[in-house]
Amino acid sequence: MTQSSPLISTADLATLMEDPTLRIVDGSWHLDGRDAQADFDQARLPGAVFFDLEAVSDHGSDLPHMLPTAAAFAEAVGALGIAATDTIVIYDTVGLRSAPRVWWTFRLMGATNVRVLDGGLPLWRAEGRPLVSGPAQTPTPASFAASRRSDAVADLPTVLAALTGEAQILDARPAARFAGQAAEPRAGLRSGHMPGALNLPFLSVIGEDGRLLEPEALRARFNDAGVTFDRPIITSCGSGVTAAILTLALATLDAPSSLYDGSWAEWGSRTDTPVVLD
Numbered sequence: 001m002t003q004s005s006p007l008i009s010t011a012d013l014a015t016l017m018e019d020p021t022l023r024i025v026d027g028s029w030h031l032d033g034r035d036a037q038a039d040f041d042q043a044r045l046p047g048a049v050f051f052d053l054e055a056v057s058d059h060g061s062d063l064p065h066m067l068p069t070a071a072a073f074a075e076a077v078g079a080l081g082i083a084a085t086d087t088i089v090i091y092d093t094v095g096l097r098s099a100p101r102v103w104w105t106f107r108l109m110g111a112t113n114v115r116v117l118d119g120g121l122p123l124w125r126a127e128g129r130p131l132v133s134g135p136a137q138t139p140t141p142a143s144f145a146a147s148r149r150s151d152a153v154a155d156l157p158t159v160l161a162a163l164t165g166e167a168q169i170l171d172a173r174p175a176a177r178f179a180g181q182a183a184e185p186r187a188g189l190r191s192g193h194m195p196g197a198l199n200l201p202f203l204s205v206i207g208e209d210g211r212l213l214e215p216e217a218l219r220a221r222f223n224d225a226g227v228t229f230d231r232p233i234i235t236s237c238g239s240g241v242t243a244a245i246l247t248l249a250l251a252t253l254d255a256p257s258s259l260y261d262g263s264w265a266e267w268g269s270r271t272d273t274p275v276v277l278d
Helices: 009-015 036-042 071-077 100-109 120-126 156-166 217-225 243-252 261-268
Strands: 022-026 087-091 114-117 168-171 235-236 258-260
Touching: 009 087, 087 100, 087 120, 100 114, 114 120, 120 217, 156 168, 156 261, 168 243, 217 235, 217 243, 235 243, 235 261, 243 258, 243 261
Parallel strands: 022 087, 087 114, 168 235, 235 258
Antiparallel strands: none
């Protein structure tokens, strides 16, 4: 992996563990309500801090874990001892699930060197690398100079405009949910997808070892889904978490994209947004 890659291997992270600028972040979050903080206390990478995706979000929104303001984000991660110029590595306890969402959030808030641990905690553990447990020490506060980018985020008007062909909408939900053949896990949401949207389930870009597929295989997955790299791409999913896995995969191919923060939690809850079943 190159220095510019949004991914970092377990081997490369192991060589950085004594770097004073390194900040390791557990960005675990679980749709089924499993307590990610409890998992963090039970087993984590040495020196890691816990980033709570729900706590560091817009509490004025009815939608789940929407992006916070730059000021709220800066306060929260500063309290975790993280500065925008630190070497930041994000991981989660599944392998590649919520860490890309946290990576995306740090990037758009101004972090200059933030990467995702490829394979996450499961691979780190499988390789016999060190873990610690118990309550974490309170980190020394830092100053995070946050400045939220707008180009990486798509809102409802942007996605509505994309329906005219201005951009490609790439949905990371499982195929059955995309087609409306399976109910949404959140109550009150319609089933189906946006007109013209493409479907690339997020698990399609992750290998059996929990790592992101190699670039050639990734490109083939996107091509098979109908994606072209000469037009803007907007990623979407159920609530803006697994869409970031596709955003991460696109970044490894040097393909820019924006992420629909509200995703299906917003689109599927409204009565004025078109829905297709097929």
